[in-house]
Amino acid sequence: MAQEMTGQFKQSIDDNDMQTLISLIPYANLLGMESIQIDNEFLFKLAKRESNLGNPTLPAIHGGAIGGFMETAGALDLIMSAKLLHAPKVVDFSIDYLSPGRHLDIYAKCRFVRQGRKIANIHCTAAHAKFEDEPIAGINWDKPVAIARMNFLMS
Amino acid sequence: MAESTPLTKEYLQTLVDVFKHCKILGIRVHDIAGKKVSLELPYSEKIIGNPETGIIAGGALTTLLDTTFGLAVFTALEGKYIAPTLDLRIDYMTSARPGQTLYSEAEVYRITQNVVFCRGIAYYDDQEKPLAHCVATFMPLPVEVTGVHL
Numbered sequence: 001m002a003q004e005m006t007g008q009f010k011q012s013i014d015d016n017d018m019q020t021l022i023s024l025i026p027y028a029n030l031l032g033m034e035s036i037q038i039d040n041e042f043l044f045k046l047a048k049r050e051s052n053l054g055n056p057t058l059p060a061i062h063g064g065a066i067g068g069f070m071e072t073a074g075a076l077d078l079i080m081s082a083k084l085l086h087a088p089k090v091v092d093f094s095i096d097y098l099s100p101g102r103h104l105d106i107y108a109k110c111r112f113v114r115q116g117r118k119i120a121n122i123h124c125t126a127a128h129a130k131f132e133d134e135p136i137a138g139i140n141w142d143k144p145v146a147i148a149r150m151n152f153l154m155s
Numbered sequence: 156m157a158e159s160t161p162l163t164k165e166y167l168q169t170l171v172d173v174f175k176h177c178k179i180l181g182i183r184v185h186d187i188a189g190k191k192v193s194l195e196l197p198y199s200e201k202i203i204g205n206p207e208t209g210i211i212a213g214g215a216l217t218t219l220l221d222t223t224f225g226l227a228v229f230t231a232l233e234g235k236y237i238a239p240t241l242d243l244r245i246d247y248m249t250s251a252r253p254g255q256t257l258y259s260e261a262e263v264y265r266i267t268q269n270v271v272f273c274r275g276i277a278y279y280d281d282q283e284k285p286l287a288h289c290v291a292t293f294m295p296l297p298v299e300v301t302g303v304h305l
Contacts, residue, residue, distance in 0.1 A: 006207060026203040027212035030179065051179040054222075055237075062176035063240045064221040068214015072204065087205040090213045094244040 013083055018042050021076060028072050031065060035076075036136065042080065043136070044073040046106040046126075053103065061101030063146075066126060070095065070108055070148040074122040077110040078152055088120065088152035095148040104128050107139045118155075124148045162230050167192065170226065177222055180215055184226075185258055192227040193260045194219060198253065209253035213245070216257065216277055220245060220289045223259040224273045228293045231263035231271065238271055238293035246288045255279050257286065271295055 012020035018035035022028045032047040046052065046061075046069040054062030071093050078088055108126040115121070127144045129135035168184045171177045171194070180202060185193040196202075196211075196219045204212025221240055228238040251257070260282065261275030271293040276285035 009207075024206060025212070026201050026206065027214060028204075030201045031214070051175050053175045054177075056173050056175070062174060062218060062221070063243070064214070064218025065176045067217035067221065067243065068212060071213050071217065075204075087207065089250065090247055092244065092246045093213060093217065094242065095217075096242045097240050100239070 010085070013080060016080065018076065018080060021080065025072070025076075027068070028076070031069055031072070033069060033072060038136070041109070042077055043139075044069070044076075044108045044110075046108070048103060048105050058100065059103045061103065061106065063095075063097055063101070066097070066101050066106065066146050067093070067095050067148065069106065070124040070126055070146065071150060073108045074110050074124050074148070074150050075152065078112070078115075078120050078122060078154075081112065082115065082120070082154065084154060086155065088154045091119070091151040091153050093148065093150045095146055097146050098144050101126075101145045102128060104132070105135065106145055107135065109141075113149075118153060120152045120154060122150050122152065124150070162187070162234055167226050167230070170229075171222065174222065176218060180218055182219055182222060187230065190227065190231050191260055191262045192223055192230055193258060194223045194226070196257045196259070198255055198257075210251045211253075211257070213247070216251070216287060217243070217245060219257065219259050220261070220275060220277060220287070221291070223261040223275060224289070224291045224293070227261040227263055227273055227275070228271050228295070231266060232295055234298075236295040236297055238295045241270070241292040241294050243289065243291035247286065248288065249284075249286055251286060252279060261289075266295075269294065 034045040052065040130138035185195040202215040265272040278285040
């Protein structure tokens with residue numbers, strides 16, 4: 001099983017196939033993560049899902065789910081771009097919550113700020129779309145739900 | 156209602172249970188002692204972040220800590236305020252261990268008019284050797300003004 005898994009991993013990375021890579025991570029499936037490739041970059045989507053809700057009276061997406069989504073997006077983007085054979089280890093993760101995560105899809109994009117031999121510094125922005133029927137054209141990047149920064153150790 | 160409800164372990168558990176994301180992760184209240192709140196995150200396959208090693212995703216830990224901190228703030232403010240998280244930082248001291256229940260502990264160390272400061276850890280069996288340290292700030296909003304309950 002483990003060997004098969006490793007093979008599928010390597011294949012998805014070789015194929016630049018983010019959606020398959022996501023499907024191999026149980027936690028990413030629990031969140032309902034998806035990816036959208038635009039040119040050479042990946043957008044990540046946290047699909048609207050009841051099980052991601054925190055406070056039910058708002059209702060709002062749990063801050064932990066938003067953080068987990070952004071951290072996973074950062075790690076997956078790094079694995080794919082650096083063609084890592086082993087998952088990177090998160091060293092630290094910091095998130096600013098800027099507006100409530102409403103019970104809608106959330107999108108995230110990552111930026112590699114510095115990638116050294118050992119440490120990669122990644123910033124991630126998460127936002128809702130302005131229009132549900134045409135989300136990619138109108139993601140509210142200038143009014144983010146959250147911004148996060150993280151360091152990963154690559155070994 | 157919150158004012159008259161004692162902030163017992165059982166009451167905090169009912170709050171955790173209405174958070175669907177906590178429920179699906181299996182988060183439970185471990186202990187409350189004074190103003191310290193401790194939760195637990197049992198190991199399960201669905202929260203694995205690295206299938207190669209069976210280590211859980213950092214995101215599950217983020218939810219554990221954010222929830223623990225939220226309840227610590229709610230407790231410190233005697234249930235009269237809800238407090239959205241402004242920011243949260245986690246430093247990982249070491250690697251997570253597959254197969255083991257993870258515990259968290261949080262305490263509020265400063266309450267000002269507009270911001271509540273909280274700190275805490277995640278650990279397995281030794282609080283002196285935590286898996287992660289965490290600090291976060293929260294913005295208290297009176298329950299009676301927002302009409303929103305935790």
